[in-house]
Amino acid sequence: xxxxxxxxxxxxxxxxxxxxxxxxxxxxxxxxxxxxxxxxxxxxxxxxxxxxxxxxxxxxxxxxxxxxxxxxxxxxxxxxxxxxxxxxxxxxxxxxx
Numbered sequence: 001x002x003x004x005x006x007x008x009x010x011x012x013x014x015x016x017x018x019x020x021x022x023x024x025x026x027x028x029x030x031x032x033x034x035x036x037x038x039x040x041x042x043x044x045x046x047x048x049x050x051x052x053x054x055x056x057x058x059x060x061x062x063x064x065x066x067x068x069x070x071x072x073x074x075x076x077x078x079x080x081x082x083x084x085x086x087x088x089x090x091x092x093x094x095x096x097x
Contacts, residue, residue, distance in 0.1 A: 005094035008083060012076070019075030036078045038066040041085045055092060056084055 015032065017023035042052040042063075049067070053060040065071035073081060084091050 002093070002097070004087075004090045005097055008087070008090055008094050011083065012080060015079030016076045019079070032075055032079045032082070034078075036073060036081045036085075038063065038073065038081060041081060042067075044085070045088055055095075056080075057095070 014023060018032070042049065045052065047055065049060060049063055052058070053063045062071070066073055
C-alpha cells in the first residue's frame, strides 16, 4: 500500500476511534466539523450523485438525504467526506488499490 493510502487509512481509523470515544485524545486532536456540505464537495469534483456515491461507496439514497438536509452524516463519515474534499485522488487510489 502506498504511503498516501496508508496515511489515509490511519487517519480514518483515528477518526472512527475518536467518534466512538475510544481514542486517546492526549495523543492527537481531531477536529471534525458538525456540518459538511456534501453537495458542495460533489459539485466541486464535478460528479453526478450517482458517480459520487458509486466512486466513494455511499448509497445513492443516503447521499440524496444528506444533500436535501433530511439527514446528516455521522462523525466518521464527516471525517471521510473531509478527506474526499481535500484529497479525492488519494481516496480513489486507496479504494481501488
